[in-house]
Amino acid sequence: MRIYTNDDVAADSMAGERIAVIGYGSQGRAQAQNLKNSGREVVVGVRAGGKGAAAATADGLATAEPQEAAKGASVIAMLTPDMTHDHIYRDVIAPNAPRGAALLFAHGFSVHYGRVAPREDMDVILVAPKGPGDLVRREYVRGRGVPCLFGVFQDGSGTARNRALGYARGIGGTVGGAIETTFQEETETDLFGEQAVLCGGATELVKAGFETLVEAGYQPEIAYFECLHELKLIVDLMYEGGIAKMRHFISETAKYGDVTSGPRIINGETRARMKEVLADIQSGAFARDWILENQAGRPRYEALLRQGRDHPIEKVGEALRGRMRWLEAGANIAA
Numbered sequence: 001m002r003i004y005t006n007d008d009v010a011a012d013s014m015a016g017e018r019i020a021v022i023g024y025g026s027q028g029r030a031q032a033q034n035l036k037n038s039g040r041e042v043v044v045g046v047r048a049g050g051k052g053a054a055a056a057t058a059d060g061l062a063t064a065e066p067q068e069a070a071k072g073a074s075v076i077a078m079l080t081p082d083m084t085h086d087h088i089y090r091d092v093i094a095p096n097a098p099r100g101a102a103l104l105f106a107h108g109f110s111v112h113y114g115r116v117a118p119r120e121d122m123d124v125i126l127v128a129p130k131g132p133g134d135l136v137r138r139e140y141v142r143g144r145g146v147p148c149l150f151g152v153f154q155d156g157s158g159t160a161r162n163r164a165l166g167y168a169r170g171i172g173g174t175v176g177g178a179i180e181t182t183f184q185e186e187t188e189t190d191l192f193g194e195q196a197v198l199c200g201g202a203t204e205l206v207k208a209g210f211e212t213l214v215e216a217g218y219q220p221e222i223a224y225f226e227c228l229h230e231l232k233l234i235v236d237l238m239y240e241g242g243i244a245k246m247r248h249f250i251s252e253t254a255k256y257g258d259v260t261s262g263p264r265i266i267n268g269e270t271r272a273r274m275k276e277v278l279a280d281i282q283s284g285a286f287a288r289d290w291i292l293e294n295q296a297g298r299p300r301y302e303a304l305l306r307q308g309r310d311h312p313i314e315k316v317g318e319a320l321r322g323r324m325r326w327l328e329a330g331a332n333i334a335a
Helices: 026-037 051-058 067-072 080-092 135-140 160-170 183-198 200-215 221-230 229-249 252-265 270-285 286-296 299-309 312-321
Strands: 019-022 041-045 063-064 075-078 102-105 121-129 148-154 178-180
Touching: 019 026, 019 080, 026 041, 026 051, 026 135, 026 148, 026 160, 041 051, 041 067, 051 063, 063 067, 067 080, 067 229, 067 286, 075 080, 075 160, 080 102, 080 286, 102 160, 121 160, 121 183, 148 160, 148 183, 183 200, 200 221, 200 312, 221 229, 221 312, 286 299
Parallel strands: 019 041, 019 075, 041 063, 075 102, 102 121, 148 178
Antiparallel strands: 121 148
């Protein structure tokens, strides 16, 4: 595997390209600002009078209605939510984008699952930072960068790969290091990570641990600290130096419980369920379910979110976090 850095991408690799960033949410804001600070010509495609337009203007960026931004751009970055891509492409991009323009995505979902079928003359490229927009911006300002993935789905111009790398450099991705992938690999691994480990797996594990202790008669506040609060300490150590660093800094007793009891929780049955989740992602079953849920107005989605918000761990946590002054923005702990 090769990791691409600034040494592999010329600083003027996107000279003459005008980039339209469609959407000004977390990623849109970070990427547009980074591109501008990297000397790229950027216009933000947002509705006049909306919050995005006001924020972009306040940040010193040029704005235009999305269709006008697309007309004048050679690279169009689709940084709106996945479920908006089909109609934005159909109604805004396809009728207005110049021939040979590059259509760029930060996640491959819409292209991989056929929600967007770009014109044959277009480059279709992927640049996916491995971090939220706030981190992408913060690390860029510090002179560092968040690693990213990049890939090509369609090479209409013959230079699609260079365009992807040039864009990655513009947002700081080749400082952090850029790894080449495909739309399929990025989409399927990203969805699996979210569902089986990072979000779905982690939240269910935390809630199950909390419930087990409370049902056994232990105080909910103690259960909260043990199963949710301290998770950050462990994850931070793994983030900084892998599982090995985490194990280096915990007690011998904790390490023994880790290596002996961990496999009792995450066992063969758990791995079988993970394979089922992956199979649903690979077959498109998850994508179809999510698309239909959106078309129906998201009733099940909203009900499940509501159910999660009503879980006792949220009530206990809210009360305890009220006493954690270090969580307050700008808190002076020494005061």
